[in-house]
Amino acid sequence: MDAIEKFKVLIRKEFQFLCDDFEFKEEVFNTYSEYSISYANSTTRVIVEGVNWGANVRVALGSLSCTFEDYDLGDLVTIDSHEAWDSFVKLDMPQNEQLPYLHSFLITCGKDILSGNFTIFPQLNEICKKKG
Numbered sequence: 386m387d388a389i390e391k392f393k394v395l396i397r398k399e400f401q402f403l404c405d406d407f408e409f410k411e412e413v414f415n416t417y418s419e420y421s422i423s424y425a426n427s428t429t430r431v432i433v434e435g436v437n438w439g440a441n442v443r444v445a446l447g448s449l450s451c452t453f454e455d456y457d458l459g460d461l462v463t464i465d466s467h468e469a470w471d472s473f474v475k476l477d478m479p480q481n482e483q484l485p486y487l488h489s490f491l492i493t494c495g496k497d498i499l500s501g502n503f504t505i506f507p508q509l510n511e512i513c514k515k516k517g
Contacts, residue, residue: 389419389435392480396422396433399484402492403431407499414453425449428501433487435480442483444491446498448506456509458490464508465494 386394403409403424414423414432421434430453432445446461447454462470473486497505 392420392435393422395481395484399488400424400431400433402488403499409499426499426501429499431491431499440480442480442487444487446495448503454506454509456506456513458487458495460509460512461494461498461505462490463512464505
């Protein structure tokens with residue numbers, strides 16, 4: 386098994402709760418890289434992706450609308466607790482160690498989104514606009 390497949394096994398293990406608790410299924414979503422796994426339920430898409438040449442992990446969130454919003458989990462967390470996200474980023478750990486933290490952040494801050502409640506999306510959109 387190559388490094389990409391090993392990474393995907395870790396993603397599947399850590400994010401199995403999406404399937405178990407929120408009726409997500411792994412899907413093929415072609416706009417992301419070979420370093421990602423996409424999950425979707427009837428309303429929501431979550432993409433877990435290895436980024437920065439294997440240094441970090443990004444979790445993207447959006448609806449199943451025509452255009453995937455691609456909101457960053459980090460932006461969602463900063464709405465709730467900027468300090469929590471800053472502390473996580475400063476830990477500077479390998480990808481495999483980031484996955485449990487991202488799982489926890491997704492449960493803590495993203496439960497509404499995972500259930501199809503997108504009322505936070507306008508706020509996330511404003512953050513994206515400010516970031517440019």
